[in-house]
Amino acid sequence: xxxxxxxxxxxxxxxxxxxxxxxxxxxxxxxxxxxxxxxxxxxxxxxxxxxxxxxxxxxxxxxxxxxxxxxxxxxxxxxxxxxxxxxxxxxxxxxxxxxxxxxxxxxxxxxxxxxxxxxxxxxxxxxxx
Amino acid sequence: xxxxxxxxxxxxxxxxxxxxxxxxxxxxxxxxxxxxxxxxxxxxxxxxxxxxxxxxxxxxxxxxxxxxxxxxxxxxxxxxxxxxxxxxxxxxxxxxxxxxxxxxxxxxxxxxxxxxxxxxxxxxxxxxxxxxxxxxxxxxxxxxxxxxxxxxxxxxxxxxxxxxxxxxxxxxxxxxxxxxxxxxxxxxxxxxxxxxxxxxxxxxxxxxxxxxxxxxxxxxxxxxxxxxxxxxxxxxxxxxxxxxxxxxxxxxxxxxxxxxxxxxxxxxxxxxxxxxxxxxxxxxxxxxxxxxxxxxxxxxxxxxxxxxxxxxxxxxxxxxxxxxxxxxxxxxxxxxxxxxxxxxxxxxxxxxxxxxxxxxxxxxxxxxxxxxxxxxxxxxxxxxxxxxxxxxxxxxxxxxxxxxxxxxxxxxxxxxxxxxxxxxxxxxxxxxxxxxxxxxxxxxxxxxxxxxxxxxxxxxxxxxxxxxxxxxxxxxxxxxxxxxxxxxxxxxxxxxxxxx
Numbered sequence: 260x261x262x263x264x265x266x267x268x269x270x271x272x273x274x275x276x277x278x279x280x281x282x283x284x285x286x287x288x289x290x291x292x293x294x295x296x297x298x299x300x301x302x303x304x305x306x307x308x309x310x311x312x313x314x315x316x317x318x319x320x321x322x323x324x325x326x327x328x329x330x331x332x333x334x335x336x337x338x339x340x341x342x343x344x345x346x347x348x349x350x351x352x353x354x355x356x357x358x359x360x361x362x363x364x365x366x367x368x369x370x371x372x373x374x375x376x377x378x379x380x381x382x383x384x385x386x387x388x
Numbered sequence: 389x390x391x392x393x394x395x396x397x398x399x400x401x402x403x404x405x406x407x408x409x410x411x412x413x414x415x416x417x418x419x420x421x422x423x424x425x426x427x428x429x430x431x432x433x434x435x436x437x438x439x440x441x442x443x444x445x446x447x448x449x450x451x452x453x454x455x456x457x458x459x460x461x462x463x464x465x466x467x468x469x470x471x472x473x474x475x476x477x478x479x480x481x482x483x484x485x486x487x488x489x490x491x492x493x494x495x496x497x498x499x500x501x502x503x504x505x506x507x508x509x510x511x512x513x514x515x516x517x518x519x520x521x522x523x524x525x526x527x528x529x530x531x532x533x534x535x536x537x538x539x540x541x542x543x544x545x546x547x548x549x550x551x552x553x554x555x556x557x558x559x560x561x562x563x564x565x566x567x568x569x570x571x572x573x574x575x576x577x578x579x580x581x582x583x584x585x586x587x588x589x590x591x592x593x594x595x596x597x598x599x600x601x602x603x604x605x606x607x608x609x610x611x612x613x614x615x616x617x618x619x620x621x622x623x624x625x626x627x628x629x630x631x632x633x634x635x636x637x638x639x640x641x642x643x644x645x646x647x648x649x650x651x652x653x654x655x656x657x658x659x660x661x662x663x664x665x666x667x668x669x670x671x672x673x674x675x676x677x678x679x680x681x682x683x684x685x686x687x688x689x690x691x692x693x694x695x696x697x698x699x700x701x702x703x704x705x706x707x708x709x710x711x712x713x714x715x716x717x718x719x720x721x722x723x724x725x726x727x728x729x730x731x732x733x734x735x736x737x738x739x740x741x742x743x744x745x746x747x748x749x750x751x752x753x754x755x756x757x758x759x760x761x762x763x764x765x766x767x768x769x770x771x772x773x774x775x776x777x778x779x780x781x782x783x784x785x786x787x788x789x790x791x792x793x794x795x796x797x798x799x800x801x802x803x804x805x806x807x808x809x810x811x812x813x814x815x816x817x818x819x820x821x822x823x824x825x826x827x828x829x830x831x832x833x834x835x836x837x838x839x840x841x842x843x844x845x846x847x848x849x850x851x852x853x854x855x856x857x858x859x860x861x862x863x864x865x866x867x868x869x870x871x872x873x874x875x876x877x878x879x880x881x882x883x884x885x886x887x888x
Contacts, residue, residue, distance in 0.1 A: 297567070
């Protein structure tokens with residue numbers, strides 16, 4: 260049991276990080292903090308991919324002519340793409356937060372919900388009038 | 389021509405991808421109309437390519453295209469078979485029909501200085517959706533999924549000129565969409581961990597002996613949940629109503645008709661091609677997870693739709709119910725059930741395309757789509773409202789419309805599986821659709837007009853023409869369903885015949 264914990268410590272760390280990130284996204288009402296949580300969550304997946312490319316005793320995947328064990332470079336390359344996607348998502352998310360702040364005057368989810376509810380109510384009243 | 393033909397699979401994606409940055413160049417000099425014409429031309433080229441691909445795979449064999457000439461499974465492979473050629477045709481076809489409608493609608497609903505960037509995002513969204521569908525590489529699906537999602541968030545947020553809630557709708561979709569896509573990529577990572585391959589055909593082969601592997605089970609769960617979020621499967625649909633309601637009309641038409649369908653396709657691909665119904669855990673998931681959720685979606689979506697006061701939100705909730713029908717067909721996992729899903733992917737694109745386009749026409753003239761303001765609209769905008777009602781009939785599943793064809797096969801599927809109570813539930817939930825369509829009939833035809841001081845005109849012909857094309861297609865494929873059922877049967881048999 261302890262052996263299983265120790266020999267797979269990277270996965271345990273990744274799972275903890277993943278749950279932390281997801282928890283932050285769900286529990287925080289602040290829109291910027293939600294994006295921070297989303298970043299932690301995505302980073303844990305990057306680490307998952309990177310750590311599964313490791314071959315024990317392997318070196319960097321560079322052709323040296325000598326027959327050596329080397330780490331699998333493919334997951335690393337995949338994650339470069341995923342990092343780019345993550346940056347684009349963060350940038351877009353933050354841009355949206357800026358616009359939300361401009362039109363609602365707040366970035367707290369609860370306050371936004373209150374002003375949206377009153378807008379919903381005025382929609383219904385306005386239409387039935 | 390012979391020089392181009394073998395490269396059609398890659399051109400399908402590369403043309404809109406390259407067109408997007410070219411479109412930005414129209415900003416110099418502000419050629420808004422040119423940007424629209426350019427997008428329209430690109431859409432039509434994509435549509436023609438998709439048509440050529442579909443006819444080739446139906447009459448000939450599947451196409452495998454190695455990107456950069458790296459042979460699969462090492463390089464990225466684009467693989468075209470009847471199912472994804474069919475989905476490609478739906479995506480590009482809806483885009484080709486929706487864009488003539490787009491110019492006036494976009495002119496009205498989006499800030500003038502944003503038009504060119506709007507069309508650029510639209511092209512990127514089209515690229516992403518086509519890419520997800522055509523690629524035969526699991527990680528590539530994620531990349532294209534994110535291309536389409538990121539541009540979708542932008543497109544939804546452009547609805548801010550009408551209503552600031554478009555911003556929060558886009559933000560919520562961004563959070564949930566990213567979680568969904570990340571779950572999907574975790575699943576792909578776990579499968580890669582066990583098999584060491586990302587090519588879908590290769591994955592399917594290497595997963596065969598691994599049906600008891602825990603990592604494979606976990607990967608499967610992550611993929612199903614991730615795609616469930618993207619396709620708005622019932623408890624994960626919360627992003628959908630607001631996103632559809634506050635997005636500009638064109639975006640709603642395009643998203644409702646294509647984006648969730650692409651996720652349904654990816655789920656089908658993983659359930660039936662990669663894992664296959666012979667896996668015990670796939671069957672368990674279908675029967676004990678997807679089947680109940682699909683039935684709850686059918687009712688929850690329709691019942692919530694009845695109580696909406698905003699016409700767009702009403703049809704957004706009805707989309708949740710319709711996705712329930714699609715998932716029900718998947719969950720039955722017999723030939724008529726799967727045929728119903730594939731037919732409904734096509735049929736629902738036609739009906740929701742028509743319905744949201746009709747609402748776009750209302751928005752263009754009225755500036756709002758709340759039911760209260762549509763009173764008596766049947767008299768001032770007869771063509772638009774008639775289209776809305778005819779689309780609604782198709783949604784209910786009246787014989788002679790496409791809705792009937794998909795529900796017919798769905799009921800056949802439930803009977804074949806021996807679940808006759810579900811057949812009754814399908815009919816019952818269709819009756820709920822009658823209620824919310826009747827609400828619109830009542831408002832539009834039976835009540836007096838409210839704005840008597842300003843006379844409303846019918847929507848312009850450039851918006852009505854594409855709308856009526858879709859309405860007529862709703863009836864054409866409802867009466868003569870030979871072509872679509874043939875394709876659907878072909879696809880369903882490949883999926884269930886343990887096809888590669």
